[in-house]
Amino acid sequence: xxxxxxxxxxxxxxxxxxxxxxxxxxxxxxxxxxxxxxxxxxxxxxxxxxxxxxxxxxxxxxxxxxxxxxxxxxxxxxxxxxxxxxxxxxxxxxxxxxxxxxxxxxxxxxxxxxxxxxxxxxxxxxxxxxxxxxxxxxxxxxxxxxxxxxxxxxxxxxxxxxxxxxxxxxxxxxxxxxxxxxxxxxxxxxxxxxxxxxxxxxxxxxxxxxxxxxxxxxxxxxxxxxxxxxxxxxxxxxxxxxxxxxxxxxxxxxxxxxxxxxxxxxxxxxxxxxxxxxxxxxxxxxxxxxxxxxxxxxxxxxxxxxxxxxxxxxxxxxxxxxxxxx
Amino acid sequence: xxxxxxxxxxxxxxxxxxxxxxxxxxxxxxxxxxxxxxxxxxxxxxxxxxxxxxxxxxxxxxxxxxxxxxxxxxxxxxxxxxxxxxxxxxxxxxxxxxxxxxxxxxxxxxxxxxxxxxxxxxxxxxxxxxxxxxxxxxxxxxxxxxxxxxxxxxxxxxxxxxxxxxxxxxxxxxxxxxxxxxxxxxxxxxxxxxxxxxxxxxxxxxxxxxxxxxxxxxxxxxxxxxxxxxxxxxxxxxxxxxxxxxxxxxxxxxxxxxxxxxxxxxxxxxxxxxxxxxxxxxxxxxxxxxxxxxxxxxxxxxxxxxxxxxxxxxxxxxxxxxxxxx
Numbered sequence: 001x002x003x004x005x006x007x008x009x010x011x012x013x014x015x016x017x018x019x020x021x022x023x024x025x026x027x028x029x030x031x032x033x034x035x036x037x038x039x040x041x042x043x044x045x046x047x048x049x050x051x052x053x054x055x056x057x058x059x060x061x062x063x064x065x066x067x068x069x070x071x072x073x074x075x076x077x078x079x080x081x082x083x084x085x086x087x088x089x090x091x092x093x094x095x096x097x098x099x100x101x102x103x104x105x106x107x108x109x110x111x112x113x114x115x116x117x118x119x120x121x122x123x124x125x126x127x128x129x130x131x132x133x134x135x136x137x138x139x140x141x142x143x144x145x146x147x148x149x150x151x152x153x154x155x156x157x158x159x160x161x162x163x164x165x166x167x168x169x170x171x172x173x174x175x176x177x178x179x180x181x182x183x184x185x186x187x188x189x190x191x192x193x194x195x196x197x198x199x200x201x202x203x204x205x206x207x208x209x210x211x212x213x214x215x216x217x218x219x220x221x222x223x224x225x226x227x228x229x230x231x232x233x234x235x236x237x238x239x240x241x242x243x244x245x246x247x248x249x250x251x252x253x254x255x256x257x258x259x260x261x262x263x264x265x266x267x268x269x270x271x272x273x274x275x276x277x278x279x280x281x282x283x284x285x286x287x288x289x290x291x292x293x294x295x296x297x298x299x300x301x302x303x304x305x306x307x308x309x310x311x312x313x314x315x316x317x318x319x320x321x322x323x324x325x326x
Numbered sequence: 327x328x329x330x331x332x333x334x335x336x337x338x339x340x341x342x343x344x345x346x347x348x349x350x351x352x353x354x355x356x357x358x359x360x361x362x363x364x365x366x367x368x369x370x371x372x373x374x375x376x377x378x379x380x381x382x383x384x385x386x387x388x389x390x391x392x393x394x395x396x397x398x399x400x401x402x403x404x405x406x407x408x409x410x411x412x413x414x415x416x417x418x419x420x421x422x423x424x425x426x427x428x429x430x431x432x433x434x435x436x437x438x439x440x441x442x443x444x445x446x447x448x449x450x451x452x453x454x455x456x457x458x459x460x461x462x463x464x465x466x467x468x469x470x471x472x473x474x475x476x477x478x479x480x481x482x483x484x485x486x487x488x489x490x491x492x493x494x495x496x497x498x499x500x501x502x503x504x505x506x507x508x509x510x511x512x513x514x515x516x517x518x519x520x521x522x523x524x525x526x527x528x529x530x531x532x533x534x535x536x537x538x539x540x541x542x543x544x545x546x547x548x549x550x551x552x553x554x555x556x557x558x559x560x561x562x563x564x565x566x567x568x569x570x571x572x573x574x575x576x577x578x579x580x581x582x583x584x585x586x587x588x589x590x591x592x593x594x595x596x597x598x599x600x601x602x603x604x605x606x607x608x609x610x611x612x613x614x615x616x617x618x619x620x621x622x623x624x625x626x627x628x629x630x631x632x633x634x635x636x637x638x639x640x641x642x643x644x645x646x647x648x649x650x651x652x
Contacts, residue, residue, distance in 0.1 A: 028473060030473060030476055030477055030480060031480065032476060032479065032480040032483070033473070033476045033480075083442070086438050086439075086442065089415075089434075089438065090434050090435040090438050090439075091435075108415075108416050109416040109417075109479065110476070110479065112412050112415065112416050112438070113412075113416075113472045113475050113476050113479075114472075114476070116409070116412065116445070116468065116471075116472040117469060117472040117473065117476070119442070119445060119468065120465055120466070120467075120468030120469035120472065121469060123449065123465040123468070124465055124466065124469065127458070127461060127462055127465055130458070132453070132456070132458075135453060135461060136453055139446055139449040139450055139453055140446070140450065141446075142442065142445065142446030142449070143443060143446035143447060143450065145442075146439045146440075146442040146443040146446065147354060147356060147359070147443065149439050150356055150358060150359045150436070150439050150440070150443070151356055153358065153435065153436065153439075154356060154357065154358040154359075157358070
């Protein structure tokens with residue numbers, strides 16, 4: 001059993017309640033929509049975000065997960081999936097999680113509308129809690145996520161090479177989601193603000209590592225994630241491994257490589273050259289070192305909580321995120 | 327001065343506050359996004375939806391429009407615009423209100439993200455009111471709108487010819503927005519539920535007529551709206567004028583025309599034939615008669631309110647919506 005599977009087992013009844021809630025909230029009188037939803041929900045993904053909502057509620061409460069936790073978890077999972085559905089339209093992605101996407105089975109029109117439908121259903125779940133903090137968190141999250149993506153496009157188009165800008169983008173587009181998860185879990189069980197604040201910091205570090213790990217995939221050919229190597233670079237996105245290497249001005253060919261990365265519309269050979277450069281000069285190792293550093297900071301934060309299977313689950317999920325190969 | 331212009335004059339300071347609010351809420355530290363927002367906001371449209379929020383607050387309150395009314399009006403206008411932005415991506419529309427669309431100036435990716443950004447900013451405006459009824463109304467509205475659009479696609483794909491189905495669709499995709507507007511205006515000034523209920527019924531009839539009038543445009547060539555005649559039919563959507571004529575089984579050629587409309591992917595000649603058939607057999611007149619009937623019911627409802635410039639404005643806006651030629 002992987003560490004993620006043992007966490008899933010720890011909260012199995014809650015995950016079952018979550019998936020029932022997601023299905024029932026997305027079921028309507030419209031046959032076409034029901035067909036789309038049913039097909040889509042066949043591939044659940046890892047559900048790391050709702051798991052974080054639940055683990056937060058468990059750690060900050062007394063282990064019991066109430067109905068508001070399920071609502072918040074369902075809300076965040078549907079908001080996340082809405083952005084995946086919209087991403088697939090925009091990137092014209094045909095496969096996700098080894099299955100055909102909504103835009104490939106139906107069309108872009110249906111996929112955009114279904115994404116919008118997921119967003120409003122997510123908000124309805126937050127509203128069910130009647131807790132204005134949860135409603136605000138989910139709504140602010142929607143704004144931060146779209147802003148993060150637009151920031152990333154701006155940074156890519158303008159070839160801004162800065163580790164601070166990179167961290168800002170992955171904080172907005174990925175870590176914000178993880179932070180919102182633990183916040184909402186805490187709000188749902190009326191935890192005290194100080195404990196929530198500690199877990200927020202943990203989730204921020206976890207989210208950064210999640211994205212750094214995700215970005216590393218782009219430096220390797222891996223059929224499992226269904227993405228060709230160098231996809232990010234093709235869109236002008238310079239992620240941590242290459243960024244780090246380019247920022248070391250004393251490396252051989254640095255000037256030439258920096259000029260190359262600033263070119264618009266890189267071809268396959270140019271992408272291969274840049275990826276090779278990052279790998280050859282320790283870019284991947286630097287990214288792993290960064291994750292390890294953030295991981296140690298994060299685990300340190302957990303020390304204020306007494307040992308428990310839930311506290312251990314937070315550590316396991318961090319290690320899983322760094323070590324995962326898909 | 328048109329009747330719409332005189333209404334706009336009646337609430338000019340409030341409309342100014344609305345547009346300032348919309349601009350400030352959409353302004354961020356992201357230069358690219360600010361550029362998109364600035365370009366987009368140059369073309370405001372008629373702003374009928376926020377006008378309805380304000381008129382509702384004026385009619386049900388004592389004429390004064392508070393800050394919550396502005397927040398609700400800004401929320402509904404931004405949600406409406408989000409769906410226009412997404413529609414333009416899906417339909418690959420190059421021009422709206424005589425100006426290039428976001429997807430045509432930038433690209434689909436930016437346009438989908440900006441639409442999502444508008445949705446979450448809209449919700450933040452609703453949340454500012456701290457009134458759970460307003461938050462719920464806006465969030466439910468988002469769900470109803472996307473459901474209405476998906477219903478329409480289903481009905482078109484399955485060639486369902488029923489006036490009841492047509493009315494259900496335009497109720498969900500258009501009238502629901504008008505109903506939400508007057509509800510939120512009433513909630514924002516804490517009006518009594520009974521008065522809100524009357525205005526809801528009025529707004530429902532207004533919304534149906536808005537869509538029926540909109541659908542009639544498709545039967546005529548009009549460069550002002552920038553749409554070729556028969557656009558709806560090209561997507562399989564059978565609107566009221568043609569629907570009514572097709573449902574009269576004793577008309578000459580009815581069987582032939584009904585078979586034709588059930589064909590997928592109609593060509594230009596077939597579309598011209600069907601439009602000619604609807605016009606020749608009184609389809610347009612029937613749609614106008616329907617609007618007149620709904621208009622009279624709606625005006626009747628207003629009698630419970632004492633005469634005032636605001637009550638008159640509701641009548642004017644109804645007549646404007648039926649008579650408008652764009």
